[in-house]
Amino acid sequence: MGQNGVEDEVRKFRVLPACDDEHGGVIVDMKEPMGPTVFQAMLKASLSQWKLEGKKGAWIKLPIELANLVEIAVKEGFWYHHAEPRYLMLAYWIPETKIAIPANATHQVRIGAIVMNDKRELLVVQEKVGKFQGTGIWKIPTGILEEGEDIFAGATREVKEETGIHTEFVDVIAFRYKLLVKYD
Structure with missing residues (x-):
């Protein structure tokens, strides 16, 4: 040509x-x-x-x-x-800011934070981005730990990022393992 x-x-x-x-x-x-x-x-x-x-x-x-x-x-x-x-x-x-694309990993650690106040009210959020955005679905705050981040610090960070609320980590309730996440 x-x-x-x-x-x-x-x-x-x-x-x-x-x-x-x-x-x-x-x-x-x-x-x-x-x-x-x-x-x-x-x-x-x-x-x-x-x-x-x-x-x-x-x-x-x-x-x-x-x-x-x-x-x-x-x-x-x-x-x-x-x-x-x-x-x-x-x-x-693209933006002239800190790169927010996570490194590729063989595993991701995702967290969900159950936050209750003294009245035993549960903290829930609606997603601003993601698959539940605009659906009206309420959920607990969730997120992905950063590389090398402690699970306690990651859970409190995700709650703070999503809600602006400072929390205290108390305990791990459950773990789940999922194998073979595909990008196709």
């Missing part, structure tokens, strides 16, 4: 096809083959567009067959997040 053909392709597509994620970012699930020049131009246009839209993070799910595009994405600021047998996941933090 000549230079004019490449420019026509860039103008035709402009930005990479992406869907919104539940945390204010976008996910690009690359499925179709694409030349490096077109990919680079579309990636630059996409990053500009996502910044204008106020997106927080960008993910590119790149099948192994398109691994030739990794170097281009890395030069634009993406980094390896994780790899599975059939794809690489690249990540990019």
Whole structure:
């Protein structure tokens, strides 16, 4: 394809096809083959567009067959997040703030905090982001521990972040283990 053909392709597509994620970012699930020049131009246009839209993070799910595009994405600021047998996941933090994309891990520790006051009233919240956002469902405060964080500190931090209430950790009520979390 000549230079004019490449420019026509860039103008035709402009930005990479992406869907919104539940945390204010976008996910690009690359499925179709694409030349490096077109990919680079579309990636630059996409990053500009996502910044204008106020997106927080960008993910590119790149099948192994398109691994030739990794170097281009890395030069634009993406980094390896994780790899599975059939794809690489690249990540990019858009705002000029502390990166809030968690490191990939084989395990996540999630907590749910049961908070009661002296009147034995239970503290419940409604999600501002996530799958229960806007559903009217009430739930206990929940979250994910940060890497290396103590469970006691993580539970009180999550309650404070979600409600603004200072709490005192008393006891662990239960543990649950879930195997084989998939990103597909």
